Amino acid sequence: MARRSSAPAAPPPGEGRVVDIDVAAEMQGSFLEYAYSVIYARALPDARDGLKPVQRRILYAMHDMGLRPERAHVKCSRVVGEVMGKLHPHGDTAIYDALVRMAQSFSLRLPLVDGHGNFGSPDDGPAAARYTEARMASAAQVMVADLDEDVVDLVPNYDGSLQQPSVLPSAIPNLLVNGASGIAVGMATNMPPHNLVEVVAAARHLVEHPAATLEDLLRFVPGPDLPGGGRIIGLDGVREAYATGRGTFRTRATTRVEAITPRRRGIVVTELPYGVGPERVVEKIADAVKSRRLQGVSDVQDLTDRESGLRLVVEVKSGFDPEAVLEQLHRLTPMEETFGINNVCLVEGQPRTLGLRELLAVYVDHRLEVVRRRSEYRLARARERLHLVEGLLVAVADIDEVIAVIRSSDDAAAARERLMAVFELSREQADHILELQLRRLTRFSTLELETRAAELRETIAALEEVLGSDERLRGVVSDELAEVAREHGTPRRTVLLEASGAAAPAARGARGRGPAVPLEVPDSPCWLLLSATGLLARTSGGTDDDGPPPPVPAGLPGADRSAHDVVVAAVRTSARAEVGAVTSRGRVLRLPVVDVPALPPVHGAPSLAGGAPLADFVPGLAKGERVVGLARLDVPEGAGGLALATAGGTVKRVAPGEAPAREEFEVVGLKDGDEVVAALDLPDDGRDLVLVTSDAQLLRFPATAVRPQGRAAGGMAGVRLAAGARVVALGAVAHGTEDDAAVVTVAGAAGALPGTEAGTAKVTPFAEYPAKGRGTGGVRCHRFLRGEDALVHAFVGAGPVAAGAASGAAVPLPAEPGRRDGSGVPLPQAVVGIGGRVG
Structure with missing residues (x-):
């Protein structure tokens, strides 16, 4: 009888075993794996295409599904299922959230998904995926272009059953254009959107000049361009972020003051800071009013709709200054927000913090690699096709013998070997001939094949030139970027301001405290200024409330001395007065001076960087109507009054007196087809009026020769015009100052x-022009060169004189004075306005 063993039987492998592990080591290893996954596979974008893995997989899946812009929309749940099942093994909620953000025009500057349905708002989330539909936007097509030409590396999906691109070709610099945000483990990214046209211009400059500095690139990318517009106040933080990858800037809502009722004004908000919705602003205003921190607000209404867009109306109580109330709104509500830039992205698989130049350099290197690989792929395909065409040319040249060889062969292998031996063909050429149907082979003519071969040789030569020359390769990349900008570029939406009219938050005290400026603005003397670029501003006033405001130079330099603007209209007034904006249709629109931003002095002179667009204050202009001057509304006896000139040669002085109480009124009776071209506010009668015509005639006569008339009068004959000529400018020079005028x-x-066209300019001393009688033809003031037939701009007034371009930059005028009837000197760029010393 066998003895039983007393030892227990060993458990089956894998069952009942207890393994002792170190908890600290296990936690450390697991956390590192989790952190690695979040950083590299979820939260941070790639610096090359600007996409996180889930965004890249969504676009690739939609491309693979054929959801092109010309195709119909499909349910978002179908796209989410395709991405989750094949490429992204994570929750459907995360995938749908990423898809929704790529379709939101208020989140991305250039949306990559064309959504149909409720995709949410800054205040509310989107509808469920089963209710919404989507397809690729046209910009997404550019992101995935040429994927089938071996331009990027393919990597296995999560289970190794499929291939997916490790990065998209991305003909759009998506990371800078659309920005990014994400929170990883131990790091985060927060990048603002930019304007596509500006970023492409900077990228092209870097392509053509690889050694370009950050200062060179800042000429093309002045700052972020947010999807909702708004204003960026102060650019020092932006420049710091462009240099180091980290910085902050303040965004502010776009507002204007309007008459809500005949006796009450309100603040109308048309654009909000990035990521801020109107419901959040309304809630914060209500809370601040209830807690009595916000004064002067009687009501707030959200009138936003699809036709007019965002419109938030804050009604101001009577007796309160809307400007002071607006400053409270900036401090106490999200109408002013701070955006922290943190340019963290993946570069060669490593998280790095990059400045503007580094971000552009990584993208440019990526596009150079994409175009190089695409050219290599196309070159290989073209060589293969040329090789086959050359074989067909041999076969067509002796088609009968080819057919005989094939028919006399026992099988395809024998036919291949005999064709290769008889006609000295390669295996690929012989196989291509054998695979062709006989009827197709006979249709090939020698001429058609030779034409096709010549085309392929040209293609091969062009591709070899691209691959053999770094300069040519960079030219192709630059040209493709320019085409993308032409097709998808849009104008800038966000206004960039070096400084605001109000003090910075740090100087105003802690956020949430009482108003920093008095609700009642003192009625101190000031100048109301209109610039050549359409900015309206007032000076901050003089030191003596009873004295006149200080004089203003013609050119107003910015704080950094690089920005420049020209004052083309100015009127002496006070902060709590109203002035009139004279339009080309002979109307005067009332304009409260207190509503206009005040300019802080910069190096002894005001800067128009804190001004506001004229359209914010005169929204009632008709189509084609423009503001041609500024004027006092109540003109005292003894003053010169308002002088204006029309294109048809009429001149008028409006008799002194009080203006009507209406918001708008007429000051001249215009004939059909005529319009006002200029308007000046004359302090007194001791001046000469000067009219300049398009055919280069200048007429100077005393202001006393024009009798003051009532507002309904049509004026008097000013200058005799030749056929086809019109008045282009009106000037006034005080007696005794002729030597200082130009x-x-x-x-x-x-x-x-x-x-x-830049044209030519000439500066002439005013004293060289003799005075003549009103209603005569004047004297020649400019001799035209070849290609010139008209004066496009003219100015007569006190010097020094400054000229400005549409960008606000200064345009240098000729330093040497020209002859009275001489020709001009070519300008470096077109001029939009000319101004002289004010006051």
């Missing part, structure tokens, strides 16, 4: 589009 004329082609 005449500036800019000539060009009358038929050229405004701003397309």
